[in-house]
Amino acid sequence: MKQVILTYFQKDQIRKGIMMTLAPAIYAAGVGLFLEPNSLAPGGVTGISVIANRVTGIQTGTLILLFNIPILLIGAWKFGMQFILSTVYCTVLTSLYTNLFVRELALTEDLFLAALAGGALMAVGMGLVFKAGATTGGVDIIVKLLRLRFPYVRTGNLFLMIDACIVCGSALVFRNLERALYAGLVIFITSVVLDAVLYGRDGAKLVYIISDQYACIAERILRELNIGATYISGAGAYSGREKRVIFCVVHKNLFPKIEEIVKQEDSLAFMIVSGATEIYGEGYKSLYAEKY
DSSP, X not given: OHHHHHHHHHHHHHHHXXXXXXXXXXXXXXXXXXXXXXXXXXSHHHHHHHHHHHHHOOOHHHHHHXXXXXXXXXXXXXXXXXXXXXXXXXXXXXXXXXXXXXXXXXXXXXXXXXXXXXXXXXXXXXXXXXXXXXXXXXXXXXXXXXHHXXXXXXXXXXXXXXXXXXXXXXXHHHTOHHHXXXXXXXXXXXXXXXXXXXXXXXXXXXXXXXXXXXXXXXXXXXXXXXXXXXEEEEEOTTTOOEEEEEEEEEEGGGHHHHHHHHHXXXXXXXXXEEEESOOBSTTSBOXXXXXX
């Protein structure tokens, strides 16, 4: 048993190491191939570095590393050396990859396409680094600190608020409202894609079904969809009749099948549906998984 646990731990460390090596390259590709050559400041330390590059002429990747040093020191104090070592590793790689990828001419000069591709690549890179238990430094560490204080605010939304302030500053420095608006589009795309990377698999529907045919509906849900369901005891406020309410959580792609089952078994059924973004338990996320 000890050997099995050790083997799992080693494989997990190797997987995280690969993620922390490749993810900064994905992030840097978004910056260097699409955003920086088009003067799109995508928020965060990267956005500040793009702006500073135009003022000082220092390479954007180098500025990313320099601006991160004081933030990394704060991170070391708050999260410990093990966390900060992995973050330093990702930050240095991000700096090197960015300098490597930066081009005089972007892969596309269409600002919309550049914002779309650059923002998506940045988000995928950040999401993979987060999943590996590190960050790419900069605002990532600030967001991680804010998550400790405000755990109910999602990661993408925190990035959105911070980066919006930085993009507004870029509009003043570049004196180009159009590029600032496209930079705003970048941070919106990054926010949406980042949440999809971190939470996408948890996206599900929370369903309550009130029907006299509850037994048939529940049996078909269990048999045809292979998901769990729970009976909640209740009573009609007007009639006083006891009722059984079916409660279940289902992945979005399976929800249409539940609708079909309910329609077939009881067209007069009462069904309440809401979104569920974070679900813990069998088939979903572990209760002990790290919060991103």
